[in-house]
Amino acid sequence: MRDCKIVSRNFELPNSHTLAVCKAHGGYKTLEKLGEYSPLQIIDIIKKSNLRGKGGGGAPAGEKWELMPQNSNKPSFLAVNCDESEPGTFKDRQIITKDPHLLLEGILITCYAIKAKHAYIYIRGEYKQFQDILQGAIDEAYADGLLSECDITIHRGAGAYICGEKSALLESMEGKRGHPRLKPKNKEPEWFFDNPTLVNNVETIASVPFIVQNGADAYRAYGTQKSPGTLLFAMSGHVEKPGVYEAEFGTSMMEYINHFGGGVKGGKKLKALIPGGVSCGVLTAKECENLTLDYEALSSVRSSLGTGGMILMDEDTDMVIALKNILEFYHEESCGQCTPCREGTGWSDKLVGKILDKRGTKEDIDKLLEIADTMNGKTICVFAPAASTVIVSFIKKFRAEFEAKL
Amino acid sequence: MSEMIDIIVDSQTYKVENGSLLIDLLIREKIKVPYFCYHESLGADGNCRMCMVEIEGQKRPQIACDTLVKPGMEIRSTGANIEKVRTNILELELINHPVDCPICDQAGECSLQDFYMDYGLHNTKVTIAQKVKHNKHIDLGSNVMLDQERCVLCARCTRFTDQITHTHELGIIGRGDEARVSTMPGRKLDNPYAMNVVDLCPVGALTSKDFRFTQRVWFLKTANSVCHGCAKGCNIYIDHNIMKYKDDVIYRFRPRRNDAVNGFFMCDEGRLSYKELQENRLISPLLNGEEIDEKEAIVKAKNLIEKCKNEITIIIDANLYTEEIEAILAFAKELGARVCSPKEIYMDESFQDDLLRCANRAANAQTIERLGIDTNEPNPSNLIINFNHPQDFKATSLISFLTHNRPCSGLSLPIAAYSENEGTLTNIDGITQKCEKAVYKNKPIPTILEYLQKVRA
Ligand code: SF4
Ligand code: SF4
Ligand code: FES
Numbered sequence: 114m115r116d117c118k119i120v121s122r123n124f125e126l127p128n129s130h131t132l133a134v135c136k137a138h139g140g141y142k143t144l145e146k147l148g149e150y151s152p153l154q155i156i157d158i159i160k161k162s163n164l165r166g167k168g169g170g171g172a173p174a175g176e177k178w179e180l181m182p183q184n185s186n187k188p189s190f191l192a193v194n195c196d197e198s199e200p201g202t203f204k205d206r207q208i209i210t211k212d213p214h215l216l217l218e219g220i221l222i223t224c225y226a227i228k229a230k231h232a233y234i235y236i237r238g239e240y241k242q243f244q245d246i247l248q249g250a251i252d253e254a255y256a257d258g259l260l261s262e263c264d265i266t267i268h269r270g271a272g273a274y275i276c277g278e279k280s281a282l283l284e285s286m287e288g289k290r291g292h293p294r295l296k297p298k299n300k301e302p303e304w305f306f307d308n309p310t311l312v313n314n315v316e317t318i319a320s321v322p323f324i325v326q327n328g329a330d331a332y333r334a335y336g337t338q339k340s341p342g343t344l345l346f347a348m349s350g351h352v353e354k355p356g357v358y359e360a361e362f363g364t365s366m367m368e369y370i371n372h373f374g375g376g377v378k379g380g381k382k383l384k385a386l387i388p389g390g391v392s393c394g395v396l397t398a399k400e401c402e403n404l405t406l407d408y409e410a411l412s413s414v415r416s417s418l419g420t421g422g423m424i425l426m427d428e429d430t431d432m433v434i435a436l437k438n439i440l441e442f443y444h445e446e447s448c449g450q451c452t453p454c455r456e457g458t459g460w461s462d463k464l465v466g467k468i469l470d471k472r473g474t475k476e477d478i479d480k481l482l483e484i485a486d487t488m489n490g491k492t493i494c495v496f497a498p499a500a501s502t503v504i505v506s507f508i509k510k511f512r513a514e515f516e517a518k519l
Numbered sequence: 520m521s522e523m524i525d526i527i528v529d530s531q532t533y534k535v536e537n538g539s540l541l542i543d544l545l546i547r548e549k550i551k552v553p554y555f556c557y558h559e560s561l562g563a564d565g566n567c568r569m570c571m572v573e574i575e576g577q578k579r580p581q582i583a584c585d586t587l588v589k590p591g592m593e594i595r596s597t598g599a600n601i602e603k604v605r606t607n608i609l610e611l612e613l614i615n616h617p618v619d620c621p622i623c624d625q626a627g628e629c630s631l632q633d634f635y636m637d638y639g640l641h642n643t644k645v646t647i648a649q650k651v652k653h654n655k656h657i658d659l660g661s662n663v664m665l666d667q668e669r670c671v672l673c674a675r676c677t678r679f680t681d682q683i684t685h686t687h688e689l690g691i692i693g694r695g696d697e698a699r700v701s702t703m704p705g706r707k708l709d710n711p712y713a714m715n716v717v718d719l720c721p722v723g724a725l726t727s728k729d730f731r732f733t734q735r736v737w738f739l740k741t742a743n744s745v746c747h748g749c750a751k752g753c754n755i756y757i758d759h760n761i762m763k764y765k766d767d768v769i770y771r772f773r774p775r776r777n778d779a780v781n782g783f784f785m786c787d788e789g790r791l792s793y794k795e796l797q798e799n800r801l802i803s804p805l806l807n808g809e810e811i812d813e814k815e816a817i818v819k820a821k822n823l824i825e826k827c828k829n830e831i832t833i834i835i836d837a838n839l840y841t842e843e844i845e846a847i848l849a850f851a852k853e854l855g856a857r858v859c860s861p862k863e864i865y866m867d868e869s870f871q872d873d874l875l876r877c878a879n880r881a882a883n884a885q886t887i888e889r890l891g892i893d894t895n896e897p898n899p900s901n902l903i904i905n906f907n908h909p910q911d912f913k914a915t916s917l918i919s920f921l922t923h924n925r926p927c928s929g930l931s932l933p934i935a936a937y938s939e940n941e942g943t944l945t946n947i948d949g950i951t952q953k954c955e956k957a958v959y960k961n962k963p964i965p966t967i968l969e970y971l972q973k974v975r976a
Contacts, residue, residue, distance in 0.1 A: 449695045
């Protein structure tokens, strides 16, 4: 397996979060190159690199950047999404604690390209201690004059998962409840107080300096044709060495798990795996056997790559308990706007609880599938469809375990 | 206005403005589609997910409130597929809803109840004990009571205080099935239009303290009328009923939609002004405060008028119907009387706002002006005949036709209030509107027109 550290290249250095160490290892060098390119040329490089959003959706970043007006009489903004709250996902916090200056460098380049003079980093409320490190880096950058033309402000969320959804994030930044907005009818930027705004994930932005420094082709040298570059894949659950390890897209899943994670904990057998945070459908060990880690491969098994944070479950895992655990999360975190989601997440959680209590019936299992169907594709945002996918995949793939508890 | 296009709904073609909201067409054409959160005055919020329709060429059902019509669109609003979707969403809506319509004040005018009859009829799958519990008796302020358990979280009420009154008292707190409506910390619902949230609320979550539990709505009879609170002339429904062995009583006013005048709303003061119509009414003729018989009173009035001919001043309340004002003018002409309608007393700058309320508190002031009636104070005069003008006047003799009891010397005769009579009014913007007779008293009080006939006879 090829070693490829694009975002994590400085992670192991002592004091890697400081400006001195960062600069000593080439940090902020890309800014010197900015003079060579116009904003539109930067966007072009990003488009050519086919950089895909690393917050879960995997949408091409360049296309989003292109939606930002270059000549607007309104100010443009960048909002960096650091509301990392999906169970199984803890990659962005590596960046903001181990190499925050890489993120700041990426922000400066991005703001140059979209002509923004102010960037916000929306950070989840629970990340206070990581936020302090990031703020330290921002203070250092201000003192060094790096932020003379572009301000960077951290906006701390109050602990709602849904604020990671980009329009809810902006609602929250505007001081309102974090409720996802209705989708626009045409392709357009996001809006922050009615001003055009680009929302990108931390890792996406942290990938930008490498691409601008080394060119689109250098980035595309990693990964696959459709999923180029690398991702901070991660492992948690029943694995020997849980953690975040960067790898290129297209890497074999099992090889990754064995190489970085040292295999399933205690030498047990793998039973199931959730590939990229709990909004992705669960996979059986068999489905994982020949799987590669890229968007296309995961969608071919009707799941998704998500954030690349894999949760491993060994042979002794009770899949009903596992689903209950995930549904408690959905029940707690639905923003409560849409009827199917508000009521469906709660009811399905209760129904699985009933099955666990040995009070369940066959009708309850069917009802779960029916609720999942009502939650799928009928809501404002993709939270409810994600919950739906999880319910359906657990029941379809492990139905016997549910029936055994009736 | 943009171009008109054809779209097909359930195999029928409709002409509609390109790019307009599909749900507006469905509502206008009375094509059945269930919905809670959309409201023409508040726009789309897309949260209830009830207004699903099928659109040809789209894999999934779509919400009509967030669909802009395009040429050639083909919509299906009925059929097994879409009805199944609605049924399933409705079942989720009901999972935590108390299903005790018989003791809910909204029963009979509740969207949830109606949709349940159309699409629901599910068997109960959860027990009451399993439902999420919330607070059932919250006094939000301004006569509005909240039952959080009955709320479907359509956010109409919060959007009303955000978008219409801009007072922002209401919000939704909590997430998921713990979400509920609440006032902002330390605040009460407190604005002059607050009670409109009761009408906006599609279910029994918000009820009027003034009306709740006084009547079952299906017993109420309704008449179209116009509020007499100010010269804006907000259109209203007068909801009234005659209980067994009782008299006809008004239980509430509700705003009646008129886009040219008041849209969907009315102010709280106007809404509650129905009470005045049945409080402290003058019911019998009085002579210097002593009750006298009606026939006797008419004779006395006739004599006085005969005696003071050519020295009479007639004063008209600017709240009377146009028909009444015109009849009084004709009567005055016969008597050679001066006519006026002093304006000062109606003016109240503090009442004015930029939503509906206007400083002129007389419902038919515009007609007084149109007919060129003097709006200054009257000169001293031998006989003053006052047709319900709110001011007290001094004269050697006084005849007052009054809806309400008030200390008055001379002769006072009771007249019907506007709810007990029909007629027209012209509002501040020159719009002429009709008021129906709503209330039929067991013992009707004569109208001004009836009196004029009797006095002439
Ligand atoms: S799907 Fe769920 S989380 Fe998303 S907007 Fe609707 S209620 Fe909120
Ligand atoms: S109280 Fe009524 S209007 Fe307000 S959100 Fe609930 S159901 Fe809607
Ligand atoms: S009316 Fe369309 S979603 Fe509520």
